[in-house]
Amino acid sequence: MHFADRMTPIKPSATLAVTAKAKQMAADGLDVVGFGAGEPDFDTPAFIVDALRSALDNGKTRYTPTAGVPALRDAIAAMFTELYKVPFERAEVMTTVGGKHALYNMFQVLVNPGDEVIIPAPYWVSYPAQVRLAQGTPVHVQCDASEGFTLDVDVVRAAVTDRTVGLVLNSPCNPTGACLSEETLGALADLAEERDFWIISDDIYSFLRYDADGAAATALRARPHLRHRIFIVHGASKTYAMTGWRIGFAGGPAELISKMGTLQGQATSNPTAFAQYGALAALQSDHAFLGEWMKQYDARRRRLTALLNDIDGVECLLPGGAFYVFPDISKILERRFRGEVIGTDLRFSQLLLEHALVAVVPGEPFGGAGHCRLSYAISMQDIDKGMARMKTFIDGLQR
Ligand SMILES: Cc1ncc(COP(=O)(O)O)c(C=O)c1O
Structure with missing residues (x-):
């Protein structure tokens, strides 16, 4: 099939790809901890949903x-x-x-x-x-x-x-x-x-x-x-x-x-x-809900950054905004998994997902090779669980 030339350099979004694979693994019954999603884990506030319902009731269609x-x-x-x-x-x-x-x-x-x-x-x-x-x-x-x-x-x-x-x-x-x-x-x-x-x-x-x-x-x-x-x-x-x-x-x-x-x-x-x-x-609205969300994001941000820095070979800055951290994992890429040199952040995220059931997004598609992106728009419990798995996985790599 022939497609327009303008599509040639366009690749599927890397972030969506990891999230989709992690979701598929979860659907297959695996207990995956997903740090991939680029969206808040909170529900849309009820008053906003109510406004949509009332728009529908009033024929705004x-x-x-x-x-x-x-x-x-x-x-x-x-x-x-x-x-x-x-x-x-x-x-x-x-x-x-x-x-x-x-x-x-x-x-x-x-x-x-x-x-x-x-x-x-x-x-x-x-x-x-x-x-x-x-x-x-x-x-x-x-x-x-x-x-x-x-x-x-x-x-x-x-x-x-x-x-x-x-x-x-x-x-x-x-x-x-x-x-x-x-x-x-x-x-x-x-x-x-x-x-x-x-x-x-x-x-x-x-x-x-x-x-x-x-x-x-x-x-x-x-x-x-x-x-x-x-x-x-x-x-x-x-x-x-x-x-x-x-x-x-x-x-x-x-x-x-x-x-x-x-x-x-x-x-x-x-x-x-x-x-x-x-x-x-x-x-x-008065945005009151946002203050509560920010408190939770802030606590998760601090916890996730601290747990990442606790892993030997990972360096993570405390970010000032959004809900992502972008740790430097370049030292880990020199290590081996079952004899194979990991080499790239893409390979690292594949191995981490397959063998530790933790989904992170590789940094290379973001122009940040040697890093990976983790979203902390997930529960504190999942942050703890995911970080424990990631630490065990990384500590088990051969040098
Ligand atoms: C930096 C940045 N800009 C824009 C968007 C677009 O968001 P949306 O299309 O959902 O409004 C996103 C979503 O991930 C983003 O991360």
Whole structure:
């Protein structure tokens, strides 16, 4: 069968692949501890589900405006205004089928064949794939793992060319959980202004931060006067445990949002009508549930990091946000399992899953070879069980 050339470099998402295999093993009756999932383990709060039910009861089952119902757009604008301390209007925001779709639309609208998008590594796996689907070229710059995955502005500067159209910033970051400082974000926005490219600010984890000043550090908050070149990705998935609802938020100059709406109007039309009403209830709530969730995430984050560092050969930084840790396992890759040198993080995660029933995601597809990603959106009990198994597995390897 022949497929379009644009699909040639596109691979299935590594994160989904591990989760699928772990789920299959669990379905086959095996007691797998899964650190693979990129979604909260909490249920969507009941009041949000109730809002969807009542939308259905009230006949909200038809097409809505492509960019979302006006009340939801206004609620997104209000949330952005509060979060970024910059006034947003309805025309400057839209609803999409998840944050992933917001990014997809934006790359399709902004990237010409051969244009370059700078993506700091480690990165979320969909950025390079989406840039390639827009026939652009992903250009990777490395974050400094030894410094807590910080990004050096001069390293980014050196990667800028005449073809650069955007720089992706994701803080807190998937997969590392690292947060960039306000100073770095501001300096990168200044560079974008100087060299005329977009800042693509993926702030989907901005409410999941463990430092005192919460969501303060974002490119837009650091440089409000540069809002004309900052594109915002956000959504309901991670903040409200609504991953399956597929509701994302996009923000940016009205002209860009309008162009994305034109594309969306020809591709998917509106996100599911009644799901939009759930998202509206979520945005209009007092977010009280989030404080309780953050306490639990925080306790798990500390425990998981400590248990990982307790394993000889594993080094793990305490992340500042999201619900992932990204330990360095490079020393373990030199060891042997039943005579075979492990070699790669991919092989390590296969062996760990098959022989210790622990699912982690290899770091290489995230541009972080020698690492693996573990999500702590699982119970404390499972964290303890999974770490005990991982320690036994690693301690049993031959040197
Ligand atoms: C960094 C990052 N951005 C965006 C998304 C998109 O999330 P969704 O499409 O569920 O809103 C994800 C999901 O894993 C993510 O990790």
